[in-house]
Every structure is written in structure tokens, then in C-alpha cells.
Amino acid sequence: MKRFIRVALAAGLMASAGSAIAQVKIGALYPFSGGLALLGDESFRGLELAIEERNAAGGLKGQQMQIVKGDAVDPNQAVGEARRLTSVEKVPVVFGTYSSSLSIAATQVAELAGVPYFELGAISDPITERGFKNVYRSNPTAKDFANRMIDAIGEAIAPALGADVKALKVAIVHEDSLYGQTVTGYQVARAKEKGITIVETLPYSAKSVDLTPVILRLKSAGVDVVLQTSYQNDTVLFFRQMKEQGLKLKAIMGAGGGYSLRDTMTAIGAANMEGALNLDFTQYKTNAKAAPGIDAFVAKYKAKYGTEPRSGHSLANYMGAKVFFDAMAAAKDYSGPAIREAVMKVDIPAGTTPTGWGAKFNEQGQNTRVAPFIMQWQGGELVTVFPAEAAVTKMKTGVGTN
């Protein structure tokens, strides 16, 4: 019995000594409960997979990474949890956050504490436009999406239609909350730069139960191409009423929101959604040549969680986490200035990561090598169609059955 206790004590001591020496805490701030929990958790899974992969390969500087979760249900709690992570748990770095409003709140805390904050999924531009020294973002912003939508008219849609981009009648339709207004603002500015004429800009309330006035306006103006920024309910209503009112478009493009979700397609019907273009984080029906490692990611994901990935959020978080782990490994320590120096040295060409994005950070900490791919609903599947190297199939023209 005495011997057993001695052995047990020795084993316990070894175990605790081992963990004290070779562990580094990693803060993970996401909405794990509440209304944003589904995609918050999906985002976290990407980080979790990246950490497991790194730990299996020896960890960071020989230390195993240990996740400390913070549950950010709303901006207030994001602040509280960010404080707990940085001052009580004393994590050297924080990863997050999925939602922009949560990220804006939490990054302020991290900045004041001088703790590096790696944003892997929130798209609101101001997150990296406030002159912070410790905030870095690997994913594209709302402005990147808006610019890409406008550019796509000239680079992808006009060639597919065999039309002159200047001759196309383009309209912007958007829900009228901050989200829709922000994206539309960027789109209008970009269109002016590119010399594309926007014939109609039509805002509407996302709670609207009738969008026929919008559709009749588009019909009267003889619009060819519509760019829509929308949530889910209004996307469904728009497509249904577009069919009912016989609006015939040459192309329609959304950016995430309602356009990416399978439920939206089911509610609208595959035939009526056919041809709808969508700009979003990289999804899984993408050519692996432009996104090396995407298949391996899906395999790992399925092995761990037993399902297909629920959205592209996990992939975007996985890609960003890996980029920042490399930067952390290259930094001389985890202090703010050392991390900054290492992140600024990151130089990964586009087309070499599982999302297809590269990584090169500007002074504000924003990744500038992010070009979201264009996807299209074809036969009830969201497939990548542009650019050519990422495409799995050719882009179609026309929308729905009208």
C-alpha cells in the first residue's frame, strides 16, 4: 500500500511538473451559447482542429497548446470574458470571434492589456481600422466582399454573358440595417471607380412581407444584374416574388447572409435558385488546386466531429489560426511587440492555404491577400465557379426559371 501511494504520488508529480513546463494557454473567445452559438461553435472547431494538429506535431516552441474558452454571448459579456482571459487566466494571446460586434468589444480589452488578438472570422472593417497595435485579422472584410462583387461584374459576369460591362444595367438591392448600408456604401464607391453605372439602389426592411414594389422597380428599369445584400427571410421572399412577377435577370449575386445557407435554397427551390451567384468565405466544393489542404481539412473534421462541416467558418478559422501559429513560433516571445514583428514578416502567396487565401498583413494588422471566391447555386449545390483555378465547374448565366 505504501509503495502504491509512493508510485501514485510520483506519477502525479511528474504529470503536474510536465504540464507546468510544457504548456501554453491559448484564449478562444467565441459565442458558445445564445443566438450566435451555432456558427460561433463552427468557427471554434476550425481553431480547435488547428491546435490539435499543431500539438500532434510537437506544439509551439516545444510547448503543448491548451485552450481556455471564453463564452461571448453579447458585447458586454465579450468584454467580461476578454478581461477574464487576459487578467485572470493570463493567456498570452486570444483568438476569436465570429461576430463583428463581439470582436469590436473584445479587441478593445486586449489592446489595453497589450495582449495580441487574432481575429479569424469577423468581417466588419473598423475592427482593424482603429489604429490598434495588437489586433490582427486573417479573413476578408466587408469592403473586400463589396469590392469583389463589383469587380466580378467586369471580370466574371460580363465575359460569361458576352456583354460589354458598361452596357450592363446593374442594380443594388439591400436590407436597410447597418449591415446592408455598409456593404452598399462600399459597392457604390467601387462602382464609381470602375466606371460601372448603378441604375437603381433600392433599400428595404428585412422584415418586409412584400418585396413586389422592389421587383417591379427593377423590372421597369430593365435591370440585367442585381447585387443583393440580405438576410435569409428576405432572400427567400425576393426570389419567390421575382419568379411570381416574372422578373428575368441575367445574373444575381449575394454575399453570404441568406445566400450561403442550404435552408434558403430549400425554401426557394433548387430550380428557382439555379444560377444565383454568391460571394463568401471559401466553401467545400472548391478546386483543391487553388486551396491545397481543403480535402485534408474536411477529412480531419469528419473524423473528429462525425459530420460534414456545417459552414465555411471552420475552414476560415483553421486557415487563420495556422498562419498565426507560425508567426507565434517565429516570434522571440509572445509579447505584443515581438508578435507584431513576426506577423509583419508573414508572407504567404495566395493559393497556397486551405482557403486559397494568402497572408500579408498591413500596418493595421489586416490581411491584404484575401480574395473571396465566387460560388454559384447549381442543381441545389453551392459550387465555386470563379476564378478559373478555383472553379470546379463553369459559371452559368440566367437566374431561376423565368
Add this chain to the structure above:
Amino acid sequence: MDVFVQLILNGIMLGSMYAIIAVGLTLIFGIVRVVNFAHGEFLMIGMYAVYLLSKHFGLHPYVSAVPVIVLLFVVGALVQRFIIQKLLNADEHIQIFATVGLSTALINLALIVFGADLYSVESPAVRQSIAMGPFTVLVGHLVIFACAIALVAGLHTFMQTTPLGRAIRATAQNRNAAMLMGVRVERIYIISFGLGAACVGLASALIMPIYPVSPTIGTYFVLTAFVVVVLGGMRSMVGAFFGAMIIGIVDSLSGYYIAPDLKEVVYFAIFLAILIFKPTGLFGFGRGTE
């Protein structure tokens, strides 16, 4: 000109939808004298019920109208019996808080049970558009229009000709006098609240093929329904019907000719103007003229 006629048509169709919802709200407000803020959530319950019946038993939404109307009648009666009844003599604010609380609770309950996802039923025949010359109308909308007229006419006849209808009108006019005349007021309230909710049951079966259901679907319709009720003179079902038509048409026209995001501004401006200049509503007959 074509567009104008199409807009008017769309407005009438939209108005019929508001009419069915607003008639139920008018019943509850006119008789029980309670502003039911949970009305939209009754619609949500009804729509989920239609969805479940269609998914598990393959019922067409129009067929499921029958069980869903009964279900909503029971829900309404229970709400009246166990929540509103207890607050009948309480302050109006308390009643409002009770229905607002009920509304929030129901939305969150739906979030827990069904999640934030959209559910819809497949009924392509209902979503078929009929071409009338250059104009198009949806089959489902025509059905709603017919049902709205039938509902208003039916309820009006019921109120005017049956003994129960008379008792309901008596209760609405003067609760105490009706009680003295031997009307069992509490029972009348339960029936009226049930009827009001049952109207929403009908609405949910008719709307479900056209709109997908989500926990917040009620909030999309109910604010407009309140405007309609006030426009219609608060207690008149026929008033509510025409009020709904006006709102539908204003909604449709202002969305096209002014701006889609300003249409709420237009009809809320009308709403305020009526409250200021004609507080009894466009078809208001004054208090106690039910």
C-alpha cells in the same frame, strides 16, 4: 399604367393577408378590451403547426387549416382563461406587459424548439401565378382574398344573427350590464379570445405556403395589423377589412413610387394622422357602437 394596376392588385392581395390577421386582433380588442401583443406569436404557433402537419402527415396546408383553427382556438381560450382573466380588473399596463411577456416567451420557446432556421412547405400549386392579361396574381393570394371576404362576412353575420353573437356584442358594449342581464361574461371572453386566435389559425394555414416560418415571423405582420385595427376604428371588423386594403395598397404604391424602405414611414404617418385627427378610426363609429 400596367405597373400601376399591378401594384394595386398586389396591394389588395397584401391587404387581404393583413385583413385576416387584423380581424382576429379586432375581435380580441373590441370585446375583451385587451391589446394582444402576442397575436403575431399565435400566427407563429399556427404556422409551425401547419408545417408539422404537412411534414409528418403529408397534409396540404389548406387541409390542415381545420385542425390548426381548432388548436389556435384552444390556445387563445387558455391564454384568456389562465392569463388575461386574472388581470381583467388590473391596470391596462399590466395587461399589456402580460401579453408582451407572453410574446417574448413564445418567440424564445420557438427558438429553443425549432432553432432560428426557416421551415417551409412545398405547395407549388398555391405559388402558381395566374396571368390576367399583362397582370399576374398568385393562386394563394386569390384564395386569401376570398377567405378574407368570407371570414368578415361570416363573422359579421354570426355577430348580428345568433344568440351567442348578441351576447358577445352585449358584453362588448357594457360588461356590467351584460352580466346583470344574465350573460356569463367570463365565458364570452374566453370564446371571443379563442375566436380571435382561431382567425390567426386560418391565416397561418393560408400564409404558410407563401412565407417560410421562423420564430420571429409574427413580428413581421403584427405591427402592421395594429395599424389596420386602429385605421378600421378599433372595434369594427368591416372597418378592419377596408383598413387592411388601404394599408396594403399604400404599402405597394409607396414602395414603388417613393422608396421600398420608406413605405413603413408612409403608413405610420397615416396612422399618426388618424390618431390625431380622427381617433375613432376611418370607419370609427365611436365608442360603444359595435
